Amino acid sequence: MRILSIEDDPVLGQAVRDQIVADGHSADWVTRLADAESAIRTAVFDLVLLDLMLPDGRGLDFLKLLRSGGDVTPVIVLTARDQISDRIAALDAGADDYLVKPFDLAELSARIRAVGRRYSGNPNPLVTIGDLDVDLGGRTVHRAGRTVALTQREWSLFEAFVQRPNQLLSKAQLEERLYSFESEVESNTIEVYVGRLRKKLGAAAIETVRGMGYRLGSPGGGT
Numbered sequence: 001m002r003i004l005s006i007e008d009d010p011v012l013g014q015a016v017r018d019q020i021v022a023d024g025h026s027a028d029w030v031t032r033l034a035d036a037e038s039a040i041r042t043a044v045f046d047l048v049l050l051d052l053m054l055p056d057g058r059g060l061d062f063l064k065l066l067r068s069g070g071d072v073t074p075v076i077v078l079t080a081r082d083q084i085s086d087r088i089a090a091l092d093a094g095a096d097d098y099l100v101k102p103f104d105l106a107e108l109s110a111r112i113r114a115v116g117r118r119y120s121g122n123p124n125p126l127v128t129i130g131d132l133d134v135d136l137g138g139r140t141v142h143r144a145g146r147t148v149a150l151t152q153r154e155w156s157l158f159e160a161f162v163q164r165p166n167q168l169l170s171k172a173q174l175e176e177r178l179y180s181f182e183s184e185v186e187s188n189t190i191e192v193y194v195g196r197l198r199k200k201l202g203a204a205a206i207e208t209v210r211g212m213g214y215r216l217g218s219p220g221g222g223t
Helices: 010-022 033-042 059-068 084-093 105-119 152-163 171-178 189-201
Strands: 002-006 026-030 047-050 075-079 097-100 126-129 132-135 140-143 146-148 206-209 213-216
Touching: 002 010, 002 033, 010 026, 010 105, 026 033, 026 171, 033 059, 047 059, 047 105, 059 075, 059 084, 075 084, 075 105, 084 097, 097 105, 140 189, 152 171, 152 189, 152 213, 171 189, 171 213, 189 206
Parallel strands: 002 026, 002 047, 047 075, 075 097
Antiparallel strands: 126 132, 132 140, 140 146, 206 213
16 A cells, blocks of 8 residues: 555654555655645555644644545544544544554554455455465465465555456556655566566466556466
């Protein structure tokens, strides 16, 4: 997933960003709501992590603005405000989850995975595709009963297909999954990683629609 983190605390912001990247996601981190609004206009995000108290305004107002504009990007609130009334206000404003600081980074990872699964339309972390058994929660793939080792970027790309099994994904959409704003995008990166996935998961695992993009295929026993 490509995740936008809105957090003004430099220590926590860096820790959350490092955790997101370690989990194989692409992370963009901003410390002000103005920068968050610019990021939302510039890129498509799969998830937003939102602090409620920012230097230039309230995260709750930002969330309400998103929802009133029809933006359905899932949002997890990360805040030190632990009153029930704060939780209710955030959830009623359109938050998908609410995590009180200080929190364990492993729990944050689990909540990110859970919210991602809900928005993909399949809350079950276990998915079978042809001869592939995929555990989205455990981030593992077995092919014909044997474990397939994927790098972080290979997993991130494959996860995009698994979460949207019937959708055609353009090269630009896939690049969004792999790169944050400061990352350099190489012209052939997607082709390289699609090729690697096909070698590991089978030639039919990912289908090319010439001139348009890629989509999840029907992997079988062949390579």
